[in-house]
Amino acid sequence: MGVKFKDIIETEKINFKDLDSRIIAIDAFNIIYQFLSGIRQQNGQPLMDSDGNVTSHLSGLLYRNSSIIDKGIKLVYVFDGESSIHKQKTILKRREIRNESEKKWKAALDSGDDEEARKYAIRSSKMTPYIIESSKKLLNLMGIPYVQASGEGEAQASYMVQKGDAWAVGSQDYDCLLFGADKIVRNLTLTSKIGDLELLKLKDVLNKLDLTREDLVNIALLVGTDFNEGKKGIGAKTGLKLLKDNKIDKAIEELNNESDEDLDEIKNIFLNPDVNTDYKIKWKNPNEDGLVEFLSNQHGFSKERVVNASRKLKKLNNSQKSLEAWF
Missing domain, CATH: 3.40.50.1010 (5'-nuclease)
Structure with a gap:
C-alpha cells in the first residue's frame, strides 16, 4: 500500500x-x-x-x-x-x-x-x-x-x-x-x-x-506509512503545508504523544534501513527444458507459449554477449 x-x-x-x-x-x-x-x-x-x-x-x-x-x-x-x-x-x-x-x-x-x-x-x-x-x-x-x-x-x-x-x-x-x-x-x-x-x-x-529527504520522511510520518498510522486528518498536502509553516515538529510531537509507536525508530527505518550488502547479480540463459517441465508438465501451461517466452528471454542474453565480445 x-x-x-x-x-x-x-x-x-x-x-x-x-x-x-x-x-x-x-x-x-x-x-x-x-x-x-x-x-x-x-x-x-x-x-x-x-x-x-x-x-x-x-x-x-x-x-x-x-x-x-x-x-x-x-x-x-x-x-x-x-x-x-x-x-x-x-x-x-x-x-x-x-x-x-x-x-x-x-x-x-x-x-x-x-x-x-x-x-x-x-x-x-x-x-x-x-x-x-x-x-x-x-x-x-x-x-x-x-x-x-x-x-x-x-x-x-x-x-x-x-x-x-x-x-x-x-x-x-x-x-x-x-x-x-x-x-x-x-x-x-x-x-x-x-x-x-x-x-x-x-x-x-x-x-x-524544496525539501530534504528527511523532510519527506517527516511528512510521511504524519500522513501514515506501513509502520505507523499517521495523524488523523492530515494528508500529503496538509503535511507539506505544516512543514512550510514550520509547524511540523509540533505536529510530530503531538503524534508521538498520541501513538504507541516510537517515531524516531520508524524514521530510522527509512533513513538507515537494514539491507543485505552481500549479494550477487548474474543473468543466465533461460533453461528452456526446465521451464517446459515446470510450467507445462507440472502446471499445465501451453508448451508453445512457454517456448516462445523462453526465446524472448534468450534474446537479451545473446545481445549482451555480442556486446561484451567487443571488449
Whole structure:
C-alpha cells in the first residue's frame, strides 16, 4: 500500500525505449501481488492447475517479464526479508481485509454475481510460502536473478539503485523515495502501452518541493506509512503545508504523544534501513527444458507459449554477449 503521496508528487511520462539496456530492481512482493490480483477469471477465481495450485503469479512472471526483457530491459527481483515489528499492525490489518474480502467473494460466487465476486476476489490475494518459493524457482529457470533482502524489499532495491547496481526500482509505491532510491519506475509490469510508464526522480521531487529527504520522511510520518498510522486528518498536502509553516515538529510531537509507536525508530527505518550488502547479480540463459517441465508438465501451461517466452528471454542474453565480445 505504501505512503499516500500522489497529491504532492508529479511523475514524468516515459516510454519503454527510455529503459533500453537499463537494470531495474523489481520489488517482488509488490509486483507478485499485482499478478495475483489482476490475473484472474471473470468471477475472480485465480488461474489454477489441475491439482488446484494457484498459477496466476507464474503466468505474470513468465509472460510479462519475457515481454519486458524482449524490449531490452534487464530485471533483478528483490524479495522481502523479515518484517519490522513496527509493521505488525499493518500486516494484521491487511490480513483482516483479505479474510473479510474472501468471505464476501465466496458469498458473491454463491449468488452468481461475477462482477461483485471479482471485486472482492482481487482484495483477497495472499502471499503464501508456495507463492514465494515457486516464484523464485521460476525466476531461476528464466535466468532472472533475485536478491533476498534482510529486511524490507523496497529498502533493499533502493540501496541497490544507490550503489549503482540498478538504474531504478520497479514499484508502484512512493516508499522507495523515503528509502533513498534515486529513481522509481511505475507501471512497468502493468502495461505494454507506450506512454503509460511513469518515472520518479528523487532529486527532482526534492528540488520541486524544496525539501530534504528527511523532510519527506517527516511528512510521511504524519500522513501514515506501513509502520505507523499517521495523524488523523492530515494528508500529503496538509503535511507539506505544516512543514512550510514550520509547524511540523509540533505536529510530530503531538503524534508521538498520541501513538504507541516510537517515531524516531520508524524514521530510522527509512533513513538507515537494514539491507543485505552481500549479494550477487548474474543473468543466465533461460533453461528452456526446465521451464517446459515446470510450467507445462507440472502446471499445465501451453508448451508453445512457454517456448516462445523462453526465446524472448534468450534474446537479451545473446545481445549482451555480442556486446561484451567487443571488449
